[in-house]
Each structure stands twice: as structure tokens, then as C-alpha cells.
Amino acid sequence: MDILMEIFDSIFRWLHIIFGILWIGHLYFLNFVNASFEGVLDAETKKRVIPELRPRVLFWFRWGAAFTWVTGVLLLIINYYHGAFLFPEGRGWSFGAVIMIVLVFAAPFIYDALVKSFMKELQVAFIAGLVLSAILVVLFKYLGGFSVRGYAIHLGATFGTIMAFNVWFRIWPAQQQIIMAIKQGQPADPALVALAGQRSRHNTYMSVPLLMLMVSEHAVTWIDWAHPIAIVLVVFLGWMLVYHLYDRAGQLKGF
Numbered sequence: 001m002d003i004l005m006e007i008f009d010s011i012f013r014w015l016h017i018i019f020g021i022l023w024i025g026h027l028y029f030l031n032f033v034n035a036s037f038e039g040v041l042d043a044e045t046k047k048r049v050i051p052e053l054r055p056r057v058l059f060w061f062r063w064g065a066a067f068t069w070v071t072g073v074l075l076l077i078i079n080y081y082h083g084a085f086l087f088p089e090g091r092g093w094s095f096g097a098v099i100m101i102v103l104v105f106a107a108p109f110i111y112d113a114l115v116k117s118f119m120k121e122l123q124v125a126f127i128a129g130l131v132l133s134a135i136l137v138v139l140f141k142y143l144g145g146f147s148v149r150g151y152a153i154h155l156g157a158t159f160g161t162i163m164a165f166n167v168w169f170r171i172w173p174a175q176q177q178i179i180m181a182i183k184q185g186q187p188a189d190p191a192l193v194a195l196a197g198q199r200s201r202h203n204t205y206m207s208v209p210l211l212m213l214m215v216s217e218h219a220v221t222w223i224d225w226a227h228p229i230a231i232v233l234v235v236f237l238g239w240m241l242v243y244h245l246y247d248r249a250g251q252l253k254g255f
Contacts, residue, residue, distance in 0.1 A: 005078055005082070005083070008074075008078055009075065009078050009079060012071045012074045012075050012078065013071075013075060015067065015071045016068060016071035016072055016075060019064050019067040019068040019071060020064070020068045020211075020214070021064075022060055022063075022064035022068075023061060023064030023065045023068050023167075024064075024207050024211070025064075026057055026058075026060050026061040026064060027061065027200070027203055027204060027207060028204070028207075029057065030057060030061070030200060031200060031201065031204045031246070031249070032245060032246070032249040033249070034053075034057070035249075036249060036250060036252065037254075038050065040254070043185075046182055047182060047183065047185055050179060050182050050183075051179050051180075051182060051183040054175065054179050055179060058171075058172060058175055061167065062167050062168060062171075062172050065163065065164045065167040065168065066164065066167075066168070068160070068164070069160060069161065069164040072157065072160055073157075076153070076157060080150060080153065081101075085147065085149050085150060085153075086146060086147065086150040087145055087146065087147055087150065088145075088147045091145045091147075094144075094145055096143040096144050096145060097144045097145055097146070099143065099144070100139060100140055100143060100144035100146070100154070101144075101154070103136075103139075103158075104154055104157050104158050104161060105161060107158045107161055107162055108161055108162045108164075108165030108166075108169075111162045111165075112165070112170075114128070115198070115202075120198075122198075122201065125202065126205070126239060129205075129206075129235075129239075130232065130235060130236055130239070133155060133231075133232060133235045134228065134232045136155055136158060137151055137155055137228040137231050137232060138228055140154050140155065141227070141228060148227065151228070151231065152213050152231055153213060153214070155213055155231060155235075156209075156210050156213030156214050159206040159207075159209065159210040159213070160210055162202075162206065163202075163203045163206055163207065163210070166199040166200075166202065166203050167203070170195060170196070170199040171196050171199050171200055171203075174192040174193075174195050174196040175196050177189065177192055178192055178193060178196065201246075204242055204246075205238075205239050205242045207242075208238035208239070208241055208242050209234050209235040209237075209238035209239070210238075211238075212234050212238060213231070213234065
């Protein structure tokens, strides 16, 4: 049985990385390349180009997100819920641990409500997201009793679940209507444009710390040294990096 679990772990980990590259690569293309590119097109060119380009990009984007999330959940089951990485030695399952795992999968609905209420502005979302990340890490550690690897990967799983939710239930439905309007030569609904742009930007910010948290088991020594502080620092530095990448992307010009 252990050998079988190792085989499944290797296969799902491989697929998780492949689909993750597919998803995040298209996310960065949309935010750092295509957004600026489409901004210089005239209305007639947009009418021809966008209905052909965006559906192709969004196909790989949304299915990459779906399979990244699914394989990620399978890896959690194998290595953390069935395996021995979730708790420190001597600790086991508790009611608090179950609550925290449920919270990970309920996070998109909480996030969605918070964004609609007071986290509409990017600066507010940045600060609130950092505070909420710190609270989650503390709860994972002290209420859930998770190990360092456990609370690092579950903060990453929280980000990834929110991001996949954004792709399928906010960005893709909005983009379908936006693309059809452009194809018909009509102005896209500004509310839908704002929604798709906001959630795509949020996903881009979450993606950078997510990538570190996904591989944090390989850097567990230095993370363990500072415990939750290091995890929150990863989130902060990741978000600052994305801020500067957006700034740089806006300055790039074609020939």
C-alpha cells in the first residue's frame, strides 16, 4: 500500500506541476502581456483579435486551474490527511484540525463576501489579505495543531482554492459576456470588466506566495526557524514583487 501511495504521489505531483505551469503561465500572460497589448488596439482590431485570442487563452487558463486544484487536493489527501506531514510528531487529529481544513475549502465564499463588502480597492485588499493570512497561519498552528509543513501548504491551498474559484465563477463567466459584446461591436459592461480585472489581479498577487508555499517542504528548515512570521513574510514579499512586475509591465512598449 505504501508503494502504491508513493506511485500516486509521484504521478499527481508531476501532473500538479504541469497543470500549475499551464495555469499560472497563462495568468501572467493575461496580466503582464495581453492587458497592455490590447490597450493599444483600435476598436475594429479589438473586434477581430479579442474574440479569437481570449477564448483560446482562457480555455487553457481555466482547465489548467481546474486540474491544478484537483491534483493539489489529491496530494493533500495522500501526503497530509493519509500521510504523516500534517501534524508534528506526537500530535494527531482533533476537532480544531477538522475545522481548519473545512475553512480552507470554505475560504472562497468568505473571500468573495469580503471583497464585495470592503476589500474592493487593491490597497485595502492588500492590507486585509496580509492580516487575514497571518490570522490563518496562527489558527492553523494553534487551533489545528498543524506542523510547519502543514500550515504552510494549507495557506497555499487556501490561496489556490480562492484562485480556482475566481477563475471558474468570476473571471470566466464575466469574460464570456465581455468577449461576446466585443465580437458584436458593442461596449462591454464596465461592471463585468472591473470584476474580471479585479479577480485576475487578485489571483496574480496570490500566485507568487502560492508558488513558494507549494515548494516550502524543500525550504522547511528556515521556515521552521521563524515559524508563522516567515510564512507571512513570504506572502508580503511575494505581493511586493507582483506590484513591481505590474509596474514594469505597464512600461513595456512594442517596436
